[in-house]
Amino acid sequence: MKTHLIPALLLALSAALPATSEAWWNAEWTQRTRITLNTTDQGLATQEAASAVPVAVRLHSGNFDFASAKEDGSDLRVLAADDKTPLKFSLERFDSVNELAVLWVQLPSVLPGSDKNQFYVYAGNSKVAAGEASPAGGFDAALVSAFHFSDITKPGADHLGSPGREAGLVVVEPNGLLAASLKLEGRAVQLPVADKPLLDAAQLSLSVWVKLDDVASAKLLQWGGLQIAVQAGQLRASVGGSELRGGELTVGRWTQLGLRVGAGKAALLLDGAVVADAAASALPSLGSTLSLGDGARGLADELQISASARSNAWLAISAGAQGAQGKLLSAQREDAAAAEGESHGYMGILIKNLTADAWVVIVICGLMLLIAIWISVAKGLLMGRIDQANRAFLKRFRDATDNLLHLEQGGAHAESPLFRLYQAGVRELAKRKAGQDGAAPLSGASMDAVKASVDADYVRENARLNGGMVMLTIAISGGPFLGLLGTVVGVMITFAAIAQAGDVNVNAIAPGIASALLATVAGLGVAIPSLFSYNYLASRIKNTSSDMQIFIDEFITRAAELYGAR
Template sequence: MNVPRILSSALLMSALVLPSLAHAWWSGDFKHRTKVVLNTSAQGMETKEALSGVVVPVRLHSGNFDFIGAKPDGADLRVIAADDKTPLKYWVERFDGTNELAVVWVQLPNTLPGTDKNTVYVYAGNEAAVAEPINAALFDGAMAAAIPFSGQNGEPVADATSALQSSGPLAREATGLIGPSGKLDGQAVSWSSDKLKAAANAPYSISLWFKPEAVTGTLIAQGPLSLKLDAGKPSVTVGSTTATGGELPTGAWAHLALTVGNGKLTLYVNGAQAAQTDLPAAGAPIEGALQLGQGITGLVDQLEVATTVRSADWLKLAHAAQSADAKLVATSTETPDSVAHAEGGGEVGHFAILVNNLTVDAWVVIAILGVMFVIAAWVMYDKAVLVGRADKDNRKFLSGFRDARDVMTVSSQGMKHSQLARLYEAGLRELTKRDVGKTGSTPLSGASIDAVKAAIDADLIRESQTLNSKIVLLTIAISGGPFLGLLGTVVGVMITFAAIAAAGDVNVNAIAPGIAAALLATVAGLAVAIPALFGYNYLAARIKNISSDMGIFVDEFVTRVAETYGAR
């Protein structure tokens, strides 16, 4: 047996296989995806039983989905299971690329209890992809009707299962709980179908979201079955049996559900059991038209009817998922590079997450701050070099000036960066005009000495202006940088909250990236201002010292001239 050859082959196979395992990505044609996790553990929204066929809405917005990289109509959306292989059934209720909002209903084949591994992926970013047809089998076989109230204002209400005939026209609220919501005005909306019935005490379940304007009236009625509100207190009745419990405040969304079967009549409010009572052995069948909103006003969303008894965990999960409860639903944006990095043992950088979630206004502000930083850095470098060379040449010139016996014979050659040398040359020009130092020249009068000093002072001012030129750009960076950054942050936070409000998604995992990315603009502003502040203080101190040396030199030069060539 050739052991080295076998080992070499094994290593080669590992090298070929491991990268493909580490880089899990359904299709390379899709450039990005949104990871959606339903946490059914104690740290999330805990459930006790495994559920199959639950259909939940996935809300997409600028905080968890790259609308710029997706097709404008959402035709390239694909939903894949946690194994990153199995396509899932889905239906796009809404996709608004302009306002960066979408709602995608996804069927979860299996939802395990007590785990944070219930994951689906929403892929996008493939320009060649075409829209897939709506899957009629999105809901499980027990779902008799699923009415999302999508559509335009005044249109009939359609059933997503295609089992029911459309109702009459109904007004819509464009920004409802999940997508558009129906507006009840006291007139009943009704549906009829052979599927909407149950024999006496046979399994039957109804659930819906309701936001009441008036807290008294009949919300649902079908034969002997009714769901009513009395001063905000819901009660469900089948024949002579009634179960009452819970309370609905005005102006707030609430999830109401009722189940009939197993000898029990049960009422649920916001995913929790509110009341339960026994059913008599002989009951009346539930049949006839299903009426919604007789004598009651408010908003309604996601009406579901099933010919089974939905379990407490099913209703709890549906309530939490449809309301985008942050404890249950977590979303995040991923790219092939970020997934490869994470699965390769690394972790997606926080800075990369912030950059990926920056809004356009934040990019504009950061770009302006970037230009300001470059200008400030250039000014600091230019001035640091200038004052460094000036300081060196000034010391060299001053040493020669003080060692010279005759003020007219000081050499300034090779000291082109020295302000003192240039002031000396200015004074020397004035003295030469007055023939100072020549044979037979008259001594300088007090007025002449004052004139020489005035000429040197004029050059001193010009030298000071040169030293301080462009320093104002640093003060602009110091004072303007943080304000520009704050502007970017405020606008970014406003956009993030507006998107969350429009999407109806209160998930902290969706809000956090947008808020954190908005704060990046303030960080950028401080990153410009802080170095500029340190550089400004350093340069201001150096320039002040050079200015003081120039003032002292002018006094010293004029004094020596007066002493040597002034009139006695």
Template sequence: MSRPINGTTDNRPSPRNWMRRASALTLGAAFATIMLTTSAAAWWNDEWEMRKKLSLDTSSTGAAITDAIGSQAVLIRLHVGNFRFAAAKEDGSDLRFVSSDDKTPLKHHIEKYDALLGEALVWVNPGELQPGAKSDIWLYYGNKKAVATSDPKGTYGSETALVYHFAERGTPPQDSTVWLNSAQTAGQAADGSLIGLGLKLDGAAPITIPATAALAFAQDSQLTWSAWVKPAALQRNAVIYSRREGANAFVVGMDDGAPFLEIAVNGAVQRTAAAAPVAPGGWHHVAVVVSPGLATLYLDGSAYGSISTTLPALNTIALLGGDSAVAAPPAPARPAPAAPVADASVAAADPNAAPADAAAPAGDADAALAADGSAPVAEPTLPARAVAPAPAASSAAGFAGDIDELMIIKAARPAGFIKALVASQGTDPSKFIVFSVDEETSSWLTGYFGVLLKSVTFDGWVVIAILLVMGVASWMVMVEKHGYLSRQKKGNDAFTDRFRSMRGDLTTLLDADAVPADGKRRRNPLGNSSLFRIYKIGAKEIRGRFPDDAQGSTHPLSAEAIAAIRAALDAGLVRELQQLNRLMVILTISISGGPFLGLLGTVMGVMITFAAIAMSGDVNINAIAPGVAGALVATVAGLSVAIPALFGYNWLTLRIRDLTSDMQVFVDEFTTKLAETYSADRPRKLPMAAE
């Protein structure tokens, strides 16, 4: 509704319009708050407060891998230097790994997570790794409501037949792949291994790996075998892994520190030539890749030796840390030359050793070797081969030392794959995996600001709530006042042009506010002008003093009538000034009261914090800092209310002063024209129409 002023129509905002605008402003403020609490950058899930970028670098500045790599599980080592354990759950169940697009979750599983010691070992499958490039993944954490999604079986592809982390104590090693090829016998755990726990092999009690369909290999199959080993001492023909079936065999071991690969296909035995040995007491990566026609032995990521052969058919158990000499069915008994036994204990210690006459037909003297690996006892000699001759199974010993991270893949992986294994799992993975800084979600309810909010006491929240009401009220006043003053300024400019062009009768502009003959009120362009509202007061006073038959300015007014009209104009001016300054007191209250209320909340918060410390008797920075920081939030809230109100008040006051001056000038100008036009001493003349 419009409000009459001295019988005039006022176009200022009604209470209903005020409430409507206040509601719109409140909704706008709520929307702005939502936008502020939304992550400014792409964020996989806003429920996670922290994230960190991990760069897998295979370029020249990183691991410098130029060969094809493919897909593999990458080891992520977390420690207090690169990860904030305090921000994650105690069991690490909130860890999530996301691809570089920040949308696709990656499969992972946790081998070890110790928040107290600040150590964690996590295996992640980042997908295809490209040589000579950087691949980024995201590590998210910091969600106390998250549930565990560790998926060991999903971390490895279907071609991976066996993965032993050796993280068990007192139980057989468990397979982490989907094939569940867990070992059949337990071993001794080795603390402080290369990757968490390892397995200690004593050379006498090997670990039995079952013969399953997933571990069965047909003739000419492909194979990738990988393990980390730490020899305890130099040993002759120490077998790390062996698998034999009849005249076929696959053996990996060390001979006086030199790794070797031995493959027997239908009785034809080949072994890689010895190269530079490794010293005992250090960790080394040994890998074998067998493709049709070629078997390559790798040491610490580099090719160490190779033989031209294929993988034989194997479908028997395997031994880890011993030799599985499973012989073919013996031939019918026949006389054979006796072979001397240098040490009967060797035969007794290896009941699975094949008899000398089972390795070759009777009469083939090169099949019978002395127990100590010396030359054959009978003629003829071994036929010439391109590789070193392999000793008999009876001369092999079990590997003594530590082993960690055994993996068998039923596919031939490229050389870059082996190098990436060494780079990510070795003692110095810093070149391959680069950790960036922690990032926090940009929501005001998380991160450091969230810590502050959680530390605010109840009395502090009461003060902040009062300040919030004051802040919203002051912003509503500033926005409404700005719009009102802008509309009034525009209306005053339009009215001033028309008023100064008037000649003669000063009441002619009253018709601009008249109701048309059709009864439909139209928007008056001068309705927002305070000068027009004051003008209407004066014009109606003039017409009220005209006789009904008076014509325009031909009717004179006495000095007393002009003074009375001036008094009415001054009254209208006062009411307009009151309207201009309406609600400005809210800004002054916010300016002066906001900081003091904030200070009150801070003082009370500090008092409560120190009182709680005095009662508990625990005096340390961790006990004091959160309470004091939370108490200071009230001061920040008070200043946040007062500072915008101060700027807004000064700006609005300047504009109100300008409008006040315009109205005062107009009252003087109108009174002067009134005296000039309607004075009794002025000569009468015919009225002139307004331009």
């Protein structure tokens, strides 16, 4: 095979690869995590758009590289789906030692029925000074108070309050819903909350997460004329003189409770869905202290109060983003090097999620494919030259009469196996002085010896024709098994990483498994063209081998007629 064919092959292979894009907000940030909100039926289905929604993003070792980020998270930046627009966010927790973080991101808009609601969390810029952070603002202006219960100042305690406020020390559970959670021990916890913005707006949206050890009876929340309670597992609420009942609480399960008042109506919500509503003439008197957890035992977290009647979609998305087992949010880690080679469509997702073992298998399969292509092209060209040379020599041989032993003169047939077999026969006849003046006719034993010598050369010619074909058989049989090995190991690694990270949603599993299957595709991509090529070349070699056998018989017969004993 000529050397100029190698660049042509490499050019053809590179042309077959997908086009690449190089979208990256800032080269000084070396990693990013892509967050996707799926509002289709496969995630959390919504029927209307929601604006200014705060979503809680959990970062862990499975979707974020804490080793490359600043210890205090000061290099975190959040960008919208266009990879250009900065989004407001705030950190609730950033623990680089245990590799856990929670940040609140305010999304300008979340579209319904879409899996393209995306944004990016960037990190990995060592040039950012310690303590230098992006302007905070994970919530909109309608938020009155948000209690995260995560600002731990000493073991077992948390300073509570909205910006500019503090309350007394209370007992917290370090590992709660998002980060730390408030422990409910039967006594009411008093929280300071300003009610003036709510009364001025005459609207209210309130939500709190609870995980109860007992659902027999408890006043979960009491704030002036507002109350949310549980009685025999059933959720109850009162707004002034309006009573609402609906929904059931389950022991030991995180559940979001919500209350919305505005436009003459009050609604009770459970996990973002309305379970009861009633007419409410006005927002009742509230006071400046909210009581939480009177008679309840368990955990409470993420109490948010807004001076706005949030829409159903807003409340559903907010609840889905905070829930630990929700299908709304998925996170996938990326880095700058991978993004430079990111391809359009699904192939880019597969390539970005390939594990090291899958890459090894794919590289080996690629080398096997190049070898198979090399052998197929070289052998195909060789068989073409052999066929042409055989036809030319066979015509001269059959046209010869008394000069049968002198066909080497007047023609070059170096590519012809038939010509080389002819040369082997002529050499044996020359040893026995066949055709020379005064030479005795050859006996039957002599002709058998000549045929045996030509047969030996036939075996060597046959081996030459089949040279390299074993590499095609290796590609055919070994490629699929090698690809299967890469897939099995890749799936094992994917499940091990998911088990370690604790992220069990399908969006975390699917990319890794799909990428692992790419190794099997690579193995089949080697085996299938190699199989076609092998069968084609084997048939041509078989035909040439048959021609050689026929020629040997024809040559020996003519030699016996001319030089054998009568």
